[in-house]
Every structure is written in C-alpha cells, then in structure tokens.
Amino acid sequence: MAFQYPEEQQTLQETFRKSLEALCSSAFIREMRTAPSNAEAVVTLFSDLGFADYLQDESCSIIDLMLVAKECGRTLCPMGPFYAAYATATARRLLGISLVDDAFVDIAANLRGAPHFLRSAQVAAAFVIGEEGLLAPQFHVAYSTVEALREHSSIDITEPSYTAISKEQRALSATDAQKLQHELCILTTAELAGIGEKILEVTNDYVKVRKQYGKPIASFQAVQHQLAEVLMKLESAWALCEVAAEQVKDGSSGASFAARASLAYAARHVPDMIEICLQLHGGIGFTWEYDLHLFLRRALKLQALAGLSESALIALCENTSSG
Secondary structure (H helix, E strand, O other), X not given: OOOOOOHHHHHHHHHHHHHHHHHOOHHHHHOOOOOHHHHHHHHHHHHHOOHHHHHOOOOOOHHHHHHHHHHHHHHOOOOHHHHHHHHXXXXXXXXXXXXXXXXXXXEEEEEOOEEEOEOOOOOOEEEEEOOOOOOOOOOOXXXXXXXXXXXXXXXXXXXXXXEEEEEEXXXXXXXXXXXXXXXXXXXXXXXXXXXXXXXXXXXXXXXXXXXXXXXXXXXOHXXXXXXXXXXXXXXXHHHHHHHHHHHHHHOOOOHHHXXXXXXXXXXXXXXXXXXXXXHHOHHHHHOOOOOHHHHHHHHHHHHHHHOOOHHHHHHHHHHHHHO
C-alpha cells in the first residue's frame, strides 16, 4: 500500500528535511555532547519553524508528527525539542493541564525505578513510562513533576540523556495511556525508519564508488542481495508505520496492534540493517571517524526504549491470533 500525502504534509516534510540537513552536519552532531550552543541551535530551529505552535493546531495529526520524526531520524537530530513540544501538547490534550510557556514536559522511560532517558534538559514535568517499555502489553504511564535532573552517559553520544528525580506522580487512565502508547510507538518507528533510510542512501552511494578487482562492488551479486534485503526490511518498516498512523488517526479498532507491531518490527530489524550496511563498508565502516556507528547507537537506544522483550512479542502474537 502506497500512501499519497497532501501537498501541505509534503511541504512540512521537505521543510524539516532541508532545515535539519542544513543544521545537523556530521561535525555538529559529533559535538553535541560537548557544545551547549549546538543544543540551543536545535531548539531555535524548532522554534523558528513554529513546531510547538503547529502542534496546537487542530489540523495537526499523528501523520504530520510521523513525517517530522522520520526526518529527525535521518539526521540524528537531538529529539529534546521535538518531544518537549509534543509532550506539552499531549498533556494539555489528555489532562487538560494549563502549562506556563517555560514549563516543558518530556517523555521518560521508567527503568530500574527512576525516569531515565529524558531527551531534553528543559523539563518541568514528564510522562513516566512503565519499566517494560513502549511495547508492554499492560502499558502504564504516570504524569510526574520533575524536581531535579542529572545527565548520565548513554550508548547514544549524539544527544544528552537525563535521569529525573520526580514527585507528585499522577497515573493516566487506561484509555489515555493507550492513546499515548500508540502515538509513541509510531513516532519511535518513524525515527528508526529515518535512520534506516539515511544509512541505506549512504551505503548505496558507497558501493558504487568502492572498487574490487577493478569493478564497483555494487556490481557484485552478493552485495546486491544484501542491499535488497535491507531495502525490503526498510520498506516494510515504513509501510507498517504508515498503516499504524492512519489507523490511529482514524480511531480504528486495529490501531493498538498496528502501532505495537510497527515498532516491534522496526526495533528488531533496523539495527540489523545498519550492521549489514556497516559490513558492506568494509574496514572503514568500523572506524570511529565514520558516522555509521552513530546511527547504530541511536537505533540500539530506541530498541531498548521499545522494550523488545519476549513477553511483549508473545502478547503481540496472541493479539494477532485473537484478532
């Protein structure tokens, strides 16, 4: 199934792609953890593009957010401004909370008893997700006031991660928690799809110029088969994401399964796709100076946040057999 997006959504996607690619160069991303001005530049970009204001518009849908999240994944853009704006809008929508302009909220995963992996430092409150991650069959979310933040190390060196000391947690209803789960699954899948799309582009360009035995390695059947496998998995992940977003937007009865299935597929396969592409780069693919490992690190972090556990996959399969 191929989705055709209206001109407004195509313009939205193209605007973010051009703006993010202009800002988030390789050097810019590599300096992210040591250059505070880089993080400020990303916040300014989202502000200049009116992202937070756009989220307040009634015409903004999960499909719009999906397209922006994909473009962020393509550049390894730090997602703090994205999730700060998204979570603030979500708090107002789900909880009717009136927040002052400088009181941001963020999305956190509750791992080992404390909210970890907040992706923004400008946090006044957070949606705290249960320990089993986004794919958990019984998805629990609490809205919590943040008392203090502590930056911690992460496998992903392209954006800061924070642990929060929280207080005054307020549990969301089962219905609201499920809505949040669906949207977060789609947004995480879209980010993973953007990562995979960029890596495939880079690898496809590389195999056309790298030569062995006097021929570009792109002419070798073994390389073509590996790239075809990567493309098939990438197209499948993005198609699942689009279907899930459409079902969530329409309030379909299959939205829950579609959203979780899309993330389960992307979280399982996108890191594997990157590793195949890394192999196709030969020795240079394993070096610190080459950017492939940066994309792999982000994908592995998202895989962990998804909670790709055996129990989650079994629950997903049981949903399939009963649905």
